[in-house]
Amino acid sequence: MRELTYVEAIREGLNQAMAADPRVFLIGEDVGVYGGAFGASAGLHQQYGAGRVVDTPISEAGIAGACVGAALTGMRPVGEIQFMDFITISMEQLVLQAAKIRYMFGGKATVPMVLRTPGGSGTGAAAQHSESLENWFVHIPGLKVVMPSTPYDAKGLLLAAIDDDNPVIFVEHKLLYKTKGPVPEEPYRLPLGQTDVKRVGKHLTVVATSIMVPRALQAAEQLAAEGIELEVVDPRTLSPLDEGPIVQSVIKTGRLMVVHEAHKNGGFGGEIVGRVAESEAFDYLEAPVKRLCGLDVPIPYNRTLEAAAVPQVADIVREARALVK
Amino acid sequence: MATRTKNTATANRQPRATASAVRTAAIPTEWGQTGAIERLRKMMVIRAFEEKAEELFSLGRVHGTMHLSIGQEASAVGAASALREGDYLLNTHRGHGHCLAWFGSEVQLMMAEFMGKETGYCRGRGGSMHIANVDANNLGANGIVAGGLPISVGVGLSIKQRGTDQVCLTVFGDGGANTGAFHEALNMASIWQLPVVYLCENNQYAMSMPMKKAFNIPRVADRALGYGIPGVTVDGNDIVAVYRAMQDAVARARAGEGPTLVESVTYRWRGHSKSDKQAYRTRDEVKEWQAQDPIRRFGRVLKLAEAEFDAHRAWADQRINEAVTFSEASAEPKIEQILEGIYA
Numbered sequence: 001m002r003e004l005t006y007v008e009a010i011r012e013g014l015n016q017a018m019a020a021d022p023r024v025f026l027i028g029e030d031v032g033v034y035g036g037a038f039g040a041s042a043g044l045h046q047q048y049g050a051g052r053v054v055d056t057p058i059s060e061a062g063i064a065g066a067c068v069g070a071a072l073t074g075m076r077p078v079g080e081i082q083f084m085d086f087i088t089i090s091m092e093q094l095v096l097q098a099a100k101i102r103y104m105f106g107g108k109a110t111v112p113m114v115l116r117t118p119g120g121s122g123t124g125a126a127a128q129h130s131e132s133l134e135n136w137f138v139h140i141p142g143l144k145v146v147m148p149s150t151p152y153d154a155k156g157l158l159l160a161a162i163d164d165d166n167p168v169i170f171v172e173h174k175l176l177y178k179t180k181g182p183v184p185e186e187p188y189r190l191p192l193g194q195t196d197v198k199r200v201g202k203h204l205t206v207v208a209t210s211i212m213v214p215r216a217l218q219a220a221e222q223l224a225a226e227g228i229e230l231e232v233v234d235p236r237t238l239s240p241l242d243e244g245p246i247v248q249s250v251i252k253t254g255r256l257m258v259v260h261e262a263h264k265n266g267g268f269g270g271e272i273v274g275r276v277a278e279s280e281a282f283d284y285l286e287a288p289v290k291r292l293c294g295l296d297v298p299i300p301y302n303r304t305l306e307a308a309a310v311p312q313v314a315d316i317v318r319e320a321r322a323l324v325k
Numbered sequence: 326m327a328t329r330t331k332n333t334a335t336a337n338r339q340p341r342a343t344a345s346a347v348r349t350a351a352i353p354t355e356w357g358q359t360g361a362i363e364r365l366r367k368m369m370v371i372r373a374f375e376e377k378a379e380e381l382f383s384l385g386r387v388h389g390t391m392h393l394s395i396g397q398e399a400s401a402v403g404a405a406s407a408l409r410e411g412d413y414l415l416n417t418h419r420g421h422g423h424c425l426a427w428f429g430s431e432v433q434l435m436m437a438e439f440m441g442k443e444t445g446y447c448r449g450r451g452g453s454m455h456i457a458n459v460d461a462n463n464l465g466a467n468g469i470v471a472g473g474l475p476i477s478v479g480v481g482l483s484i485k486q487r488g489t490d491q492v493c494l495t496v497f498g499d500g501g502a503n504t505g506a507f508h509e510a511l512n513m514a515s516i517w518q519l520p521v522v523y524l525c526e527n528n529q530y531a532m533s534m535p536m537k538k539a540f541n542i543p544r545v546a547d548r549a550l551g552y553g554i555p556g557v558t559v560d561g562n563d564i565v566a567v568y569r570a571m572q573d574a575v576a577r578a579r580a581g582e583g584p585t586l587v588e589s590v591t592y593r594w595r596g597h598s599k600s601d602k603q604a605y606r607t608r609d610e611v612k613e614w615q616a617q618d619p620i621r622r623f624g625r626v627l628k629l630a631e632a633e634f635d636a637h638r639a640w641a642d643q644r645i646n647e648a649v650t651f652s653e654a655s656a657e658p659k660i661e662q663i664l665e666g667i668y669a
Contacts, residue, residue: 052486057509057513059513065509065510067479068475068476071479072479073464075482093475102666102667105451106448106450107665108459108460109465141667
């Protein structure tokens with residue numbers, strides 16, 4: 001199959017959604033002629049014009065609110081928040097408006113919007129351009145949270161998110177943008193809320209999100225040489241979470257490690273561990289569970305410190321080995 | 326006056342509203358006597374609704390809190406009069422009046438929502454601060470000060486992209502005009518010439534913070550200059566003045582000429598919410614504004630005899646009592662349905 005990068009897959013998904021449905025439009029800072037800070041919308045402005053690829057002033061609350069208002073009145077906006085850090089400025093509109101409008105109005109309104117945003121560290125951009133805030137949104141009923149780890153998942157989940165009648169926070173990763181993988185040319189949808197087993201194994205279940213999926217797969221490759229077989233499970237949608245395959249995997253392997261880039265304290269790993277502890281898989285656990293997460297520190301600038309702040313392949317290998325022993 | 330922007334004719338037509346300004350414009354010919362009486366009754370329904378809500382609260386039959394707009398009815402009814410069916414409304418937490426003044430509104434469904442009943446506009450899930458009637462393009466009151474302002478940008482964009490000639494009325498208070506959301510929204514609406522009318526109901530206080538202490542300019546409408554849009558200040562207790570200013574603003578919006586900031590100067594007679602001891606203002610000040618009761622004022626414009634005026638009010642009370650009867654007979658939401666309506 002043809003290969004695309006992650007960012008190309010997203011761009012193709014946006015393009016196909018816009019071509020198929022006049023209600024879909026893009027809005028965000030520098031999404032037009034500039035093509036988006038990471039190039040996700042490159043060329044779309046030329047193709048669809050400024051009316052459907054809307055460049056905004058530096059107004060993150062305005063961008064989020066514009067998505068809410070347009071969605072409430074029959075459009076299917078796709079907003080972009082240039083760095084996930086800046087979504088802190090959109091929180092009121094996302095948490096208090098987008099998420100709650102349907103419920104507060106007695107189920108009589110829909111807010112079909114997608115807000116795309118790149119998270120994660122590894123670019124040397126330090127503490128205000130490297131956040132992984134996905135769990136803030138997981139905590140809020142009414143929002144859906146999607147975190148694709150491959151080009152294939154990115155396109156399929158994006159098209160499904162745009163089709164969805166709910167507000168969806170679509171978290172991309174800056175370091176994944178240039179990664180390549182097979183992507184079908186035609187439009188396709190991957191249902192939101194469907195966990196994917198990325199590698200089958202029998203010794204340890206590794207639940208990983210976003211950039212940690214390829215890192216866990218690399219770790220699995222190394223450990224396979226030692227006879228340790230990791231099962232790498234990618235939730236893909238953090239909310240709603242499809243916990244069944246995770247529970248089944250832990251029942252099979254008897255061991256669980258969660259790997260994510262976001263800080264450990266209050267992170268999504270706690271949710272995964274909690275769900276497993278509440279499930280029938282609890283009785284099958286043969287070792288304490290492990291959360292391998294970002295340190296509880298603002299992302300430092302220094303290259304070595306930055307890398308040390310979040311799990312790397314060697315960390316996953318080391319911790320997995322220790323857990324299986 | 327130095328900061329008047331475009332459309333200065335409209336701006337200058339209206340005197341700066343103060344407690345002593347009692348000039349009232351003549352009844353618009355397009356209303357006629359019948360239309361004018363209808364609007365008087367609408368203001369009375371709003372007044373009666375809020376007085377009843379207050380009474381039910383003190384009796385413990387309505388819980389939570391509420392933000393009463395008693396004294397501000399002319400602003401709500403005057404504004405809605407300038408719009409037409411199919412237009413959009415984004416409302417504030419002090420928005421009972423706008424909700425009742427909006428197209429197709431049914432007072433019994435509002436009362437039922439107050440009483441938390443399944444028959445209420447929001448099935449009892451929203452209450453006073455979140456009443457919406459999406460079928461009638463009433464996109465809801467908002468518990469967050471200026472929460473509707475960023476949303477107005479999206480509604481405006483949506484209207485433009487769908488190519489209709491709808492207009493979005495966005496209501497907020499003097500407090501809302503000091504938020505960052507106000508700035509982002511008015512700027513975006515202006516650069517894209519969105520069909521939105523921003524109605525700032527300046528009722529003198531953001532909870533306890535007086536307008537005079539929270540702004541270093543005399544009028545909220547002066548801020549329009551910074552966005553390159555017209556800013557107009559009107560006497561918000563004069564229903565006709567509000568209507569006229571809104572008419573101009575709506576016409577501009579509908580013609581694709583962009584947003585207008587209309588400041589409606591008014592006063593809330595009650596406290597901010599149910600817990601307000603009102604230590605920040607004097608009784609005399611309240612009385613001064615009460616002497617400018619927008620409903621009585623309009624009654625005088627209509628030259629109604631006292632008995633006639635009272636008969637209209639009795640009609641409004643009757644509507645409210647029926648709404649209470651309807652609401653009390655309505656079912657409570659079922660606990661087993663608590664999770665319904667979170668996701669579509």
